[in-house]
Amino acid sequence: MTDQYAVIGNPISHSKSPLIHSTFAQASGQDLAYSVIEGPLQGFAEAVSRFRDVGGKGMNITAPFKLQAFQLADVLTERATLAGAVNAFKFEGGRIHADNFDGIGLVNDIQRNLGAPMRGKRVLLLGAGGAARGALLPFLEQQPAELVLANRTPEKAERLVADVGRRSGLRGGGYADIGEGHFDIVVNATSASLKGELPAVSSAVFSAQGLAYELVYGKGLTPFLRLARNAGVKRLADGVGMLVEQAAEAFVWWRGVRPDTRSVITSLTVPLV
Numbered sequence: 001m002t003d004q005y006a007v008i009g010n011p012i013s014h015s016k017s018p019l020i021h022s023t024f025a026q027a028s029g030q031d032l033a034y035s036v037i038e039g040p041l042q043g044f045a046e047a048v049s050r051f052r053d054v055g056g057k058g059m060n061i062t063a064p065f066k067l068q069a070f071q072l073a074d075v076l077t078e079r080a081t082l083a084g085a086v087n088a089f090k091f092e093g094g095r096i097h098a099d100n101f102d103g104i105g106l107v108n109d110i111q112r113n114l115g116a117p118m119r120g121k122r123v124l125l126l127g128a129g130g131a132a133r134g135a136l137l138p139f140l141e142q143q144p145a146e147l148v149l150a151n152r153t154p155e156k157a158e159r160l161v162a163d164v165g166r167r168s169g170l171r172g173g174g175y176a177d178i179g180e181g182h183f184d185i186v187v188n189a190t191s192a193s194l195k196g197e198l199p200a201v202s203s204a205v206f207s208a209q210g211l212a213y214e215l216v217y218g219k220g221l222t223p224f225l226r227l228a229r230n231a232g233v234k235r236l237a238d239g240v241g242m243l244v245e246q247a248a249e250a251f252v253w254w255r256g257v258r259p260d261t262r263s264v265i266t267s268l269t270v271p272l273v
């Protein structure tokens with residue numbers, strides 16, 4: 001029988017997840033169907049229950065339900081616990097197993113696809129919302145020389161760093177606390193670009209040989225990427241690779257098969273102009 005999976009969000013019509021997962025399934029010969037559920041804003045848990053009752057095997061969870069998904073989970077990974085947010089469920093043994101693959105998807109895109117290793121490098125992460133929270137542990141696991149977390153509301157970055165505990169090279173604060181020097185990798189994990197805004201970061205943080213990465217995808221050259229390009233950065237990327245790589249991690253978790261991501265990323269990429 002065909003196994004059932006779905007993505008739940010609201011709104012959800014824009015989601016690329018059905019296309020990504022059907023492509024993975026077809027290419028790897030997996031018998032599964034992947035549908036879209038527009039979750040009622042006041043009825044997330046009931047919508048998940050309904051999908052489980054009809055035999056659903058797993059789900060992706062997107063905005064605005066990632067925090068509610070965290071609350072609903074029975075079994076959580078460490079990175080999902082630190083993120084306080086969940087983007088994938090697996091229904092197994094009568095329990096809801098939950099993980100957050102956003103951070104590892106981002107790491108895989110940066111390191112494997114874009115060829116920018118983090119080990120021993122200076123990394124600057126802008127933002128302290130769900131996406132930055134999810135990225136923190138996977139980033140630290142790569143052992144950067146320094147990981148600086150900067151957020152518009154400094155207390156949120158400070159709290160996040162405190163939550164993860166003392167780690168060498170890790171600090172958090174406001175944009176004014178970033179300090180001197182260039183960073184090898186600068187990641188914009190704020191939602192500023194969705195409103196055409198620019199986080200208050202100085203162009204001095206960029207290194208011409210480094211990477212500037214924007215989590216928002218499909219919007220071409222955002223104000224952040226434009227700032228980086230004007231500072232001489234040649235390697236610019238948006239979050240389309242992260243989107244596909246987090247989907248691939250969920251696919252492996254559900255099916256035990258690693259799908260090829262390259263062609264899917266290429267087909268979804270919008271030129272950065």
Ligand code: NDP
Nearest residue numbers: 127128129130131152153190191192197199215239242243
């Ligand atoms: P949240 O709403 O949880 O957090 C938003 C963050 O952006 C906060 O740190 C907030 O700062 C900051 N922010 C918002 N506006 C500005 C601004 N004008 N200047 C500076 N900082 C600002 O969002 P998420 O963390 O969930 O998502 C962040 C972005 O990442 C979104 O745009 C989302 O689309 C994208 N994303 C992409 C994914 C992908 O697969 N490519 C996956 C997940 C997310 P403050 O705390 O001060 O309010």
